[in-house]
Amino acid sequence: MNSNTFRMPVRRSAAAATVAALAVGPVLLAAPAAHATGGEGRATAVVLRAGLDVSLLGKTVNVPVRASLNEVKAPESENETALSVKVQGAEGGKPVDLLKADVATADATVDEKKAEGYVNLVKARVHVPGIPLLSLIEVEKVTSKALCEVGKKPVAQSNVLGHVTVFGKKTTLSAAGRTQVTVPDVGEVTLDLSRTSTTSRTAAATALELKVEVNPLKLGVAEVNGTVTLAEATCETPEGTAPTEKPTEKPTEKPTEKPTERPTQQPSVKPSDAGGIKTDNGGTTPTENLAETGGSSTTPYIAAGALALLVAGGGALAVTRSRARNRD
Numbered sequence: 001m002n003s004n005t006f007r008m009p010v011r012r013s014a015a016a017a018t019v020a021a022l023a024v025g026p027v028l029l030a031a032p033a034a035h036a037t038g039g040e041g042r043a044t045a046v047v048l049r050a051g052l053d054v055s056l057l058g059k060t061v062n063v064p065v066r067a068s069l070n071e072v073k074a075p076e077s078e079n080e081t082a083l084s085v086k087v088q089g090a091e092g093g094k095p096v097d098l099l100k101a102d103v104a105t106a107d108a109t110v111d112e113k114k115a116e117g118y119v120n121l122v123k124a125r126v127h128v129p130g131i132p133l134l135s136l137i138e139v140e141k142v143t144s145k146a147l148c149e150v151g152k153k154p155v156a157q158s159n160v161l162g163h164v165t166v167f168g169k170k171t172t173l174s175a176a177g178r179t180q181v182t183v184p185d186v187g188e189v190t191l192d193l194s195r196t197s198t199t200s201r202t203a204a205a206t207a208l209e210l211k212v213e214v215n216p217l218k219l220g221v222a223e224v225n226g227t228v229t230l231a232e233a234t235c236e237t238p239e240g241t242a243p244t245e246k247p248t249e250k251p252t253e254k255p256t257e258k259p260t261e262r263p264t265q266q267p268s269v270k271p272s273d274a275g276g277i278k279t280d281n282g283g284t285t286p287t288e289n290l291a292e293t294g295g296s297s298t299t300p301y302i303a304a305g306a307l308a309l310l311v312a313g314g315g316a317l318a319v320t321r322s323r324a325r326n327r328d
Contacts, residue, residue, distance in 0.1 A: 041115035041148065041238030045106035046071035048083060048099045048121075052212065052226035054129050056089045063087050065129065065226070069099055074108035074115065090129040100125050110238065114149040117233030119207070128224050131216055136189065138165040142207035142230055148237035154203035156196035158231065166191070187214030187224070207231035 047070040054063040067085050070078035081104045084095040103122035109115070120143050126136045140162020148154040164171050166181040166189050173179050179191045190211040197204050207230050214224040 040236075041074075041110040042234075042236040043074040043108040043110050043115040043117040043146070043148075044072065044232075044234045045108045045117040045119045045144075046229070046232050047078075047080075047101075047104045047106050047119055048126070049229040049232065050098055050226070052128065052224055052228070054087055054090060055223040056130075061089055063089065063129075065098075067098060070104055070106035070119075072106050072108045074110040074117075077105070077107045079103075079105040085129075087129040091132050096129045096132075097127055099127075108233075112150075112238060114147065115235040115238055116148070117144075117146045117235050119144045119231040119233050121207070121231050124230070126210075126228060126230070128212060128214060128228075130224060131186070131214070134168055134186070135165065136167065136212065136214075136228070137191075137208075137210060137230075139208070139230070140164075144205040144207045144231040144233040146203040146205050146233040146235040148201065148203055148235035150238055154198045154201065154235065154237060156198050156203040156205040156233075158194040158196060158205040158207040160193060160207055164191075186216050187212070189213075201237040202235065204234045205232070 046068055049068045049071065050065060052065040054065060055061070056063065065085055065087060067083060069083035070080050072078050081101045082097065083099040084097050086093070086095045090096065101121055101124035103120060104124065105120045107116075107118045120141075121139070122141050123139075124142070125138045127134075128136050139160065142158070142160050144158040146154070146156050160173060164173055167183040167186055169181065169183060171179060171181055171191075173191060173193045179193065180188065181191070182188045192206075192209040192211075195206040195209060210228040210230075212224060212226055212228060
C-alpha cells in the first residue's frame with residue numbers, strides 16, 4: 001500500500017520533467033545568429049616605390065634612396081602628384097623630383113564582401129638622382145587593379161596605355177612582359193610589363209617594374225642601381241559572413257509524443273461485470289477455456305449417463321439379492 005501510495009507522485013514528476021525537456025529542447029537547438037568578419041580583408045595601393053642605391057665620387061659616398069608616393073592601406077586614398085627627395089652630393093644638394101604627374105591616385109577599400117586596391121597614373125615622368133635633364137621613364141597612362149570578392153576568384157589587372165619613353169628614347173614594350181633598353185654613356189633599364197599574380201584568396205598587379213643600372217660618367221654621378229615600381233595594387237579576400245555554428249538537424253517545433261500520467265500497459269482481457277460465466281438465462285460466458293478444471297460443454301451428458309448406469313446397477317443388485325433369498 002505504501003509503495004503504491006508513493007509511486008504515483010514519482011511518475012507524475014517524471015512525466016512533468018519529460019514534458020519540460022521536450023518543450024525546452026527546440027530552444028536549445030536553435031541556430032545562433034550570423035556574424036561578419038569582413039575586417040579580415042586587406043588591400044594596398046602605391047603609385048611609385050623606389051629602392052635605389054646612389055654611389056658618388058668613385059663610390060666613396062653611398063646614399064640609399066627609399067621613397068614612395070601615395071602608398072596606402074585600406075581604407076585610405078591619396079592623390080598627390082609629385083614626389084621629391086634630397087640626395088646629399090647629387091645635383092648640387094637640390095631636391096630631386098623622383099616623380100611628377102598630372103594625375104596620381106591610389107585607393108584601397110575593404111568591406112564585408114570585397115577588398116580592392118586601385119592605382120591610376122597619368123602623364124608621369126620619373127627621374128633618378130644625378131640626371132636632372134633626362135627622365136628615366138615617361139608614360140602616358142598606367143593603371144593597376146586587384147579585386148578580391150567573397151565567393152569569387154581574385155582578379156589582378158594592369159594596363160600601360162599610350163607611348164613609353166626611356167632616357168628620351170621612345171620604346172615599344174614587349175607583350176611577353178620584359179623589355180631591355182640600353183643608352184650608351186648613360187645606362188641600362190629593364191622593364192617588366194604588367195606583372196600580375198593570384199592565389200585562392202589574394203591578388204597583386206604591377207603596371208611597370210624597372211630595374212635600373214645607370215652609370216652616367218660624364219654627368220658627375222658614378223652609379224645608380226635599384227628598382228622603381230609604378231602602379232602596384234594588392235588585395236586579400238575577406239572571410240565574409242557566416243554563422244559561427246550550425247546545428248546538424250533542424251529541431252522539431254512540437255514534441256512528437258505527449259507523455260501521460262497513466263501506465264502504458266493495459267490488461268489484455270477486460271473482466272466482465274458478472275464474474276466471467278454466462279448461462280442460458282442471461283448470465284455471462286466464461287472468457288477462458290475451462291479445461292484446467294475438467295469442465296466442458298459435454299459435462300452434463302457424461303454426468304447423466306453415469307447416473308443412469310448407477311441406477312441400473314443398483315436395480316440389478318436388488319434383483320439378484322431377492323432371488324437369492326427365495327432359494328433359501
